[in-house]
Amino acid sequence: MTKKITILGDSLTYGYLPMGEGKMAVGDNWPSKLADLLAQEYQPVNIEIRTDSQPGRTIVKPLVDFGFPQDNAMDNLRALYGKTSPFDLFIIFLGTNDYFGYDAYAKYNNLHDFNIEEKIVTSLHDIIKGMKNLYVDNYEEPDYKVLVICPPKAITLNDGELLTSLPDAYENYFSKYNIPVLNLQAVANPGAEDQVKYDGVHYTPTETPAVAQAIFDIITNQDLLRLNK
Template identity: 25%
Template sequence: MVKTVLCYGDSLTWGYDADTIGRHAFEDRWPSVLQEALGDQARVIAEGLNGRTTAFDDHLADCDRNGARVLPTILQTHAPLDLVVILLGTNDMKPIVAGSAFAACQGIARLVRLVRGHAWPFDYEVPEILIVAPPVICETANAPFAASFPGGVEESSKLGTLYRDLADELACGFFDGASVAVTTPLDGIHLDAENTRALGRGLEPIVRMMLGL
């Protein structure tokens, strides 16, 4: 039976391209690379939104970026699911949102609880959950981005350890995005085409293992 994977994330999943201030080609986005690697054994759903947080409001946003508020609707939309991959936390580093790695970790825990406590239709089974720590924010000369993420370099560097411990505590899978991808100094936040592809390639082995493929 074909497995279904939901990739729940922010602009790193959407495919924001800091070079063109647009969107990476479809085939370069990491969910697309993961789909290509898994072939007809799985269906990969890309659910990325620029600016999405784990569980916090962004009152400057033009749409609902609170990941906890939107997630139940998305789960219901795409059910049944075999695996939910959560790649969030970078936007939580903004002081106007939350401003700390600890807060982002709490937000991820909230998302895990939402998946496991969801009222799945038709007695569908609860999917496995893979927590992915985003690549670390880097220094940038881009003034607006640097001003939006003061302290982000230091705080985001804590996400890998915090998320790994949380995954152990909650019996989720874990992958450290910083182990295969680095952010671009063009804005300090996003991934160039090669690094977003690398993220998709890096995720393939653990996704295969968690799906039993």
């Protein structure tokens, strides 16, 4: 038996190292560590994990130009479906770049009532609905589970802890649709920005095991691969 997991993410899934030091080794990144945990838990079931992640990725087309090449999940959804379906679990780990983009847009345009959190969660829901529609359009049954991951805090030198409004927004919104949410801010945050080793946003290899463990725990506790006896 094979169980397939598709992961849609940004630099926090890609393995982008803090301070622009490149990409961490595949074995050091959390998807690889998650695969090891699941393989051990569910042997002899074959667990196949496919990731689609890019640094700078947003959920939908951003409202501001970040000054570097970007893509967004919505524009890549059809390609992702073509490469990875059918799957048993769809994990979406996005929102960090959207938060910074919307925050910059609101400040630049002096928009005091700009609801960043609502825009992020509704855009994520559009991704979930879009993937389901691709299944239906291709006469396939969307028989898979969805897990939404709330990004960790960004811990900055000058502005303190950012993104802290996201966990409540994620959990309150997706609870209405019975879609589980993992709040990484409770269990796995990056090192605080020090402009030497940490940028306050990205994980180091020593921090990825906690990410993998948290995702493993919610997959097994909620039986998201439907393998528990």
